[in-house]
Amino acid sequence: MVGITINEVNIKNPRELQEIKGFLKDFSLTLDKDIDYTLSITEDGRLIATCSKEKNILKSFAILPEYQGEGLAAVMVTRIMDKLLEEGHETFFVFTKPCNKNIFISLGFSTLYEGKDAVLLENGLTGIEDYLKKIIKSNNIDTLKSRAAIVMNCNPFTLGHRFLIEKAAEENEEVIIFLVEEDKSFFPFNIRYTMLKEGTKDIPGVKLISGGKYIISSATFPNYFIKEENQRLRAYAEIDAGVFYRYIAKALNIKKRYVGEEPYCNITSQYNEALKAMAKEYEVELIEVPRRTMGQKAISASSVRGYLASGDIEKAFILLPATSAIFLKSPEGIELIEKLKRSHET
Template sequence: MAEYSASTIYPYDKRAIKKLDTLLNQEGIQHDKNLDYTMGLFDEEQNLVATGSCFGNTLRCLAVDSSHQGEGLMNIVVSNLIEHEYEMGRIDLFLYTKCEMAHRFSSMGFYEIARVDNKVVFMENRKTGFESYLQQLKEETAKNSLSASAKLQGAVIMNANPFTLGHQYLLKTAAKQCELLHVFIVSEDISLVPFSVREKLIREGSAQIQNLVYHTTGNYLISNATFPSYFLKDSDTVILAHAKLDVTIFIRIAQALNISVRFVGEEPFSHVTNLYNQIMNEQLEEHGLHCTIIPRLESAGTPVSASSARSALQNGNMELFKSLVPESTWHYFTSAEAEPVLEKIRASKNVIHY
């Protein structure tokens, strides 16, 4: 067997990046822009023969030169990436691969969660990970006294960065149109307002609505595992692929919980969310589910948005901020507890959601 050396490929190493792009293109894999670690296997002549990358807790851009298939190089790549992830403290891992490659990763201890357009497979390293998540959702639902008799069930997924009057209006409006409303709170801590605060403000700001069930999205909905383009700018092609994957997973959740309608707020600002809503509307209808778009709440003729609220906080315009949020959100952001979050918002280069 030939000798190969493993090394990190850094973004500033133009020569190595060119080799990486060539290999990925040769193997029909798009070079994901959202990566935080990339490694490569090089032969004795410094030709790149295999590669793999990570973004958060996902493995992606996995490729082996077709002329080196059968040499066990993918096992070496995946082992290297897993070791890196473990060193970073990431235990629950996910990966993307082409459908024809899924069986290979199954032999490495990964299990399929969902696939999109018969082209991409999403997998994880826990055999019962997704099933355990579905069971958790069912148990959370059963705690609501209305769950046993609720025939029309809906869902809302929100980041609420931070929770505004617009979010509150969306929940109130959606809750009136169904007997039980599942509220999925984006739990990944990548927003300016941390998850613990966002969850607290969502619960406090909607406490008066009786037919809500709260859930966290974990790694399975609008997370960097399934939908990194929600958080970072990327090409429309990648955004659409991630949106399809995320909606495919939501459909499985909806089927498990008997959810028949998903409510979304009208989106006049975010390009990513607009594309997502287009894909969602198409895919839900194909599976007998419905998508209901609720017009945005307006303040002084302008749609209320979390971006506007963050901008007001960054600029110190507390009068404007107060007009955009419920009392509970206002109370938090005028307390000493909020100072670390406020400092982060003030220091941010861009508070406007892409």
Template structure:
């Protein structure tokens, strides 16, 4: 009789070693970001395991000798129940490509597949509904659109410079703002700052990324920045780039994507490299040198530091007037938490 148990990997070193051994046998990364793990045991032997982070199911492994026991579905049901209790009804799975038929039989739909990773989903809203929204937002008659995907945490003169440059090259530019709430400013705040900062440009449409571009689902390493293993970041970056190229770009008839060069973050640099490799020849990647003012390269990181230190002069130098006004409007209501937690600058009583 098999037994299902929760594994407390951070507290139980013996169990962590069993889990690690099973993961390594399956050639899976033991450094994956996970918040909850289950295991199936045959006596004292760990024979299957599965984990999730938010609504992303990952690290699914069944020992080779137990492949005929339908342990994947026995693992999946309680994991999904736990995720539902956390408030999610939309699930993603990262797994190996050879398991595609198994998970499709369990009601999952394939989003994208690479040689290394299969990425599936179940529930709503899903990729189909997101793509339907993009079709509604498409500017008709534009066949050479450009795109920029940004976190804008917050929106700086550097971001504005990138958008203005793209607008001079492309007849229309779609600016996607990351929907993930893992940044110091909320998704809503960042969206509003971007809309205000590009309002003077008539050939720009601002859209959310939802779960399908640089998100916790497609590219979780992005939010770990340089704490993320670069090999893992590279695999995820490639998957994110392929999803964009094959699912999103064709709908909006995108021919160009614009990014800033990346002297600060190795993970973002890995992403730029992945896009360069994946996009050619259908999509041209334009890499612009970052804007500098008074020999200082503009970055959102420097702006957040200036906010903590109340450095008004740097804010005036690095922020467009629209962002400066937005922040000043709520500045006295900003809850500043210098420990670096999520939504570090979160406005109250909005």
């Protein structure tokens, strides 16, 4: 097409970014704050299409109606996938409305899970079957043996987390703990992994596995096409639970999943409800365990972060296993506490 130009948008330029936001607004879409790469297509200077990404997730995809069916979708998606390959990503994802599913299927994506309000598709050099084979091999998992599982974030690892793991370990020969890998928590993944590993090494039958790309963090689930918070939470919970049950639980012969009761966090509460609703369909027993309390209050990682941020170190340490407290007394831990205090002050 004459006059068509594909452009890399300077996302640090407020004027260029505002033009993309304004364009998306006409489609009732937004631009997620964590996008790291954006393309635009213009015709004689007029913006007619855009697509963005955050790490390996394609986002904020829009084309003017009169230009749809002209091959612009393939141009943008191919260009972004080339960028992802350059960055070393082997798997790419798209969260989108179900009505847009066929656009991405025509571009080589396959549907992982379709819910009422959102669908998750993947493409790339590797997929979920490769992920599961790698887990089974690297962790020496006997897939003929049934087991239990827990998904955790551990931001940081508390006595409440340990209580849930101990409960599962008492009732099952083997328990796999999937630690959410997405680094959108205050404590980085490598630190959360170390605290969890050190804090559970005395509990028999526990295997710790990085969650990888398929344990979906609520922080990763995009906002751009679902604005209403409760609807977005339901969509996230349905997709993440669906992927877990349909693929992970089936491949690893997981027959029980343990969760802690959630009196405080709306996201986790809705997630637990989605897990309950879908568990029977996939022949997995969902076990909701009452939270461990200290005094009359349930132990939570958010309370620990709050105490650390306000300087109440001793109150925080009461809620932590000795292994977590030891880390927080280390130079790296002290540096993180100071960072948390500064963020609290601002």
